[in-house]
Amino acid sequence: MVSLEANDRLSSQEAVLGSLLIEPKLIGPVLGKVADRDFLDDAYRQIFQAIRAQFVSGKPVDPVTVRDRLGGGETWSRLLLEIMEDTPTAANIWEYVPRMQEQARLFRGREIAQDLARVSDMEELRRGLDKLQALTVERQDVGRMNMEQMLQSFWQRHTTPHRYLTWGLSKLDQQLFADLGDMIVLGGYPSAGKTALAVSFAYHQSAEKRVGFYSLETSRYKLADRLIAGMAGIEMAAIKRGELTEAEWTRAADAAPKILRHQLELIDASGMTAGDIRADALANRYQIVYVDYLQIVEPENRRANRTEQVSAISRAFQQMAHGSGILVVALSQLARSEKARDDSRYVEPTMSDLRESGQIEQDADAVLLLYLEEPSRPNESRRVLKLAKNKDGERGRMYLAFDGAHQRFRQAGADQT
Template sequence: MKKLGIFKYEYVGERAIQSGFTELDKITFGWKKGELIVIGGRPAMGKTALAISLVRNIAILNRTPIAYFSLEMSTVQFMNRFLSNVSNVEINHAELYSEKEQALLDDAEKIIEDAPIFLDDTPALSIQELRTKASRLVREHQVKLIIIDYLQLMNTSGMSYSNREEEVSVITRSLKALAMELNIPIIAFSQLNRGKESREGIEGKRPQLSDLRESRTIEQDADMICFIHRPEYYKIYQDEKENDLHGMAEIIVAKNRNGKTGNTLLKFSSQFARFDNIADNIIH
């Protein structure tokens, strides 16, 4: 009993990584060491924007070292979005900025350069490559969180499987094992199936666990599963609590092995690839 009590104290008292989104952190109590967190969303829901916003909140505002594996975007593409996110200046490729906008971009660049962010844009990253790189980053740079954008672009490097679901099963199981081995949380973003597109009504458009692509294995291996849902995308502009949903995104915590589930709203600014906490007049 004494030994169990010590473990309980250490678990409850450990420092979880906060997302920086107040209402979301009230649901999750942060991301704990050894957890695999999967965040799913359909195209155009803002998966990469949320990933970048998490990097801003955790690495820039809280100074927590992060490793970000960008399988979909190059370093240049990532930096353009990240600069926009941090500066609140829309990146235009004509590079015609006002003096104020240019100053904001210059300041954002300095802030990003000074932040403990380690970016890797290796395409089609294998689980073996990830393990090698992540282990080195944790050992040499004390990285406390890994973000992968996104799960379905990973592979197992030369190993053959009867179907893609079997390969994803190996990937998710390996990610969970890596999180436990390195004793840090790993966040993997994930695509969703198109099944919910045909469902009707407000509730019908909300993602479900079964919408995860190769869902059976992901649902089993992940400690926490969250979804990004933008009702405005489906021309739904008000929820059942009469909240105005223009420019809003719902973050749904659909599974939480070590805590509670629930949902909350965040402000979404697509032009800045940015998620933010919202005003206090929103009804939760």
């Protein structure tokens, strides 16, 4: 006797396959989101593989051609017809697909959990827990494509313009084509404002994505004060002194509904390793992660020298981004640059100034460097945001005005490329 749970699981698979047989135009988009592993029943998996092979070959897809690709026979004919009859409509396929995938992950998760009950040491336990974490991530396996799949993917992905992640600065949005799965490094000298800029980016992106801001240096309460100062237009000095006026309390209350619509969480991460941050991010389903900052993340190997430790941390975040489909924005200290002899200004920083490891610039998909235009006048100086590395676009620099009283940045002056 088949359980109600099994019937429910199989009906989701049937609904997806039935939709593809009823409306072949759906096959292309579905192939970009569904894999063999999403079908737990062997017969349904074979049907999906036959549909995919028929589609990729450029030949018509219907019950007859799929049956013939499966080897023919009355059994396959009957099953294909039953699947189509049981599927009420192809219009709901995007409801069927995630339901089927969630049920498949749940089934595999239970299998892993059963194995965990029989582990004999901590290493086996860690491996099992890693497998469980991987089930929460869409990109579980090694990705590969042949040339037919490449062309198919190209048409699917570029039929409509792709929406890249934005940063709240129009010039940066035009030049930096960042996406989930990338690793971005934001480097800056101490007191240049990189944390304030990162918090601004994170808040902007959290209007549409789940964002986790892991702070290893500044408490979540101090970050919250900075955010509210900027969003409500309240001076930081008044917040720090605890002397908010009635008008300022009103502004804070007025800003609250907008703030509450953002999916941003501030995390005290002192003592966390890159592995800890990855596990926590996956558990909380963050789509974007900020790490402030990379050089003070707890190393996994305390016996390694400092360069090796920072390199390992950088590689771990790169693997987290590329392997988990999370945008990782890692803040980094810049080594203090020598001052130019003639005008006492800092020499413009380069990627080689990222502290303690050249591995950071190798791992990053893009590198942003933040510094003062006139270091001798820190309160009046504009900030320069230099796009020093940009794999998919142009490099350049832009000028920002920093309102320290309210922890706000805005574009200022003529930008150079």
